[in-house]
Amino acid sequence: MPISPTLRFLGAAGTVTGSRHLLEAGGRRILLDCGLFQGVKPLRLRNWAPFPVPPADIDAVVLSHAHLDHSGYLPRLVRDGFRGPILCSPATLDLCRLLLLDSAHLQEADADYLNRHGLSRHQPALPLYTVADAQRAIAALRPVDFDTATDLPGGCGVQLTPAGHILGAAIVQIRHPGGRLVFSGDLGRYGDPLMPPPGGVAQADHLIVESTYGNRKHSAEQAADALEAVITRTVRRGGTVVIPAFAVGRAQALLYYIWQLKQAGRIARDLPVFLDSPMASGAVDVYLRHAGDQRLSAADARAAFGVATYVTEVEQSKALDSSPMPKIIVSASGMATGGRVIHHLKHYLPDPRSTVLFAGFQAEGTRGAAMLDGAATVKIHGGYVPVRAEIDSLPMLSAHADADEILRWLRGFERAPRETFIVHGEPGAADALRLRIKDELGWRCRAVEQNDVAELG
Template identity: 50%
Template sequence: MNNENDALNNEVVSLQSFGAAETVTGSKHLLQTPDLNILVDCGLFQGMKSLRERNWEMPPAELSAVDVMILTHAHLDHCGYIPLFVKNGYRGKIYMSPPTRDLAELILRDSAKLQEEDADKANRRGYSKHRPAEPLYTTKDVETALQHFVTLEPGQTFGLNDHICFKFFPAGHILGACSLEINCYGKTIVFSGDLGRYHSELLPPPVHPVKADFVVMESTYGDRLHGADDPAEAFALAIKDTVFRRGNLLIPCFAVGRAQDVMHILWRLKNAQIIPQSIPVFLDSPMAASAGRSLLKYADWLTLPPGEAVQMFSGVTINQDYRLTEKTIRQKGSKIVLAASGMLTGGRVLEYLKHYLVDARNTVLMIGYQAEGTRGRALLNQVPEIKIHGQYYPVKARILGIGGLSAHADQTELLTWIKGFEQAPNEVFLVHGEPCAQEAFRVKLKDELRVPVTIMKEGRPKLLFRINRSELKVLPLSEMAKQPPVSPVEG
């Protein structure tokens, strides 16, 4: 019997990916069991138009049978499809860590608002081929989805039924990000989620589960190393050079995670008088400001000394109103602007690009991963012009990239994580990576761990194991509640 037929057999446990399979976006991983179907993450597709258009398609039939959803972290490519999933009929609970709950609400509200604004702008200016242009989902849809959110602390084992339980382990990617350990019919399945750095600006290194029979692992930087240099040095050079040329420095960044890292670096540089203390810094993202406040609320998830999270906001002007964007652009003199989105797929950063790209005195500093098909990747590839809202803008500004600030573990760190289990897993399934990175990491894993490694294909079920019900034991759910939570910092 082939894998497709095995997935239909009610005595097997299987895995299917409906996103983040040979790509880095749209994470949706379905664990199918005889009694429960569990969806790990529910993200939007971003990047290339062919991917973005898939957000408008009806979900595959298998996803209509989801009983439980578990969210690893709050980035849009992992949580952004939730409102539409609920709108299409999902009625179950959605489990996540407490910081992820707060950040996911911020991100989903912002996503809905931007979609509503973009649809309205497209209708008024007539640059959409749809008549009328409509948002993928609305703020009202987000409100409905939020009612399904349930929070659990790291290390707290939660039983879903007599044979399935799970718990979170902090993953260090962004505030609240977690890996997921599912104990399922006597086997342990670990979903890495997006893994963070082992030497992060703000967060502790990933906390590792003890064992795993199967691992579903991200592979974003499976073929690359970040380098050991402090990214603050590269920031300082870019800032000094741009100020010397009397230009502006634009830093596109994710509102959750990277914006806070950059603010801390800028605070460090100013505090050490490495860059001019007088240069104004603008944070043009209300969501990034709100995410920054979450740092203060969840200080036990950070490695910062007491009070430093407050100090890093000093000297930063936060643009809450869209009209302040235009005022900031018109303001004379060199300045540093942080604006979302990090891959230039939308948001206020596009307004800055329209004005700053055409001036050779300015610098656009790209940080973090730039997915294929995004404006960020195009700029790093040195395209001569960029299309924004139906018009083309020549690229005359200097485009720089800094890889050391990425929130994703590089190949060495990924290997460190996978080798942290007491013994090697039976099989590793690679997700969330582009084909070249995944193939390089597959070979590396196979050579060093001597275990089977599979690159997940979209919609193709993979049989994990068969169930012998005569040997099953009921999990002691009463004992689970007695297990203490895990500290995000101490592990």
């Protein structure tokens, strides 16, 4: 008797990080996403646990998009024995080249720092993976064009549909011997200025849907209006606006809005703007190469992304903090967990004239979440820095669909899936979305937990 296909939830279950879902069908194993766990220490420690199945027994990986909580464990998977193909959209492939190498460099640098300062309980401290591991993972990436059926092992197949979340982001449709599985990945917004809306999917026997904002609705305030207000009052005080921004997606959107404000004369055209993130600069190049996957024309994209001075050298980055002139600094990382923005925060947080402006989701346990919760101090480089700067956020700038937009996308299905699995959300968000799907659509659904197994027969 044939064994029913199964789906195992190995990450992004009860949390918004570590996206990993394992389909076992037709005697083969296909992993949907292979993300890093980020945020609080108990989650980060999961990255060091043995993978629940031997990586060598996984036949293929399909990526929804390039963000590290969806792709960042790939080098470790390869290091531990995975030898199959990694399928993704062409733009995701290009972005993964940037993100995975950068992640590996940081892993090696962190281990080196701990060893040089004797700060690790492990002797020696080791990186989760190395640059060489990342290079092997990148070599396994295989591009798949949108809306093109592609074969997978075990009589399975995959088709990618634009998700609108970031450049290259995909809704993943898997055809397997037991039916059709659809994975939403991270759904984008309707009306995003850079990316198209999430593509429609007609049918699914089983559905995996994200719930990052499953219990929230984005503000109706326009992002340009909110950004203009923050910049104007900060500049009037003689301060600097520091924007911790995700290097892929959010940084490019911010440059677009700043360009629009300058074009309309709503902020001074000569107000200096700096993009202080080599990763974000590299991502801009990818956005320009894949202009056909976004809403902006190639000419407008070049103009919008050219609004900033790109900071490449460390010394140039440090010089930004020694200049007293009002300015805008867009720098990574988006949750203030690392990167060049940490040095800017150390300098500008004690300055009541300046503003730290968050432009995306802040996971529990991050510096960004602490500042938005009103922390009086934050720990940076072993010391505590007072928070005297204005702290603000642009929640409407999120690249994630809110609860209403998720429901809008779900209503595009011609019939209810047999079961819908809710992932990629904190417990409250996931359960709120479960109730809305149940009450408004009448679908059978559940919010899954880590290591849950579902039969798809």
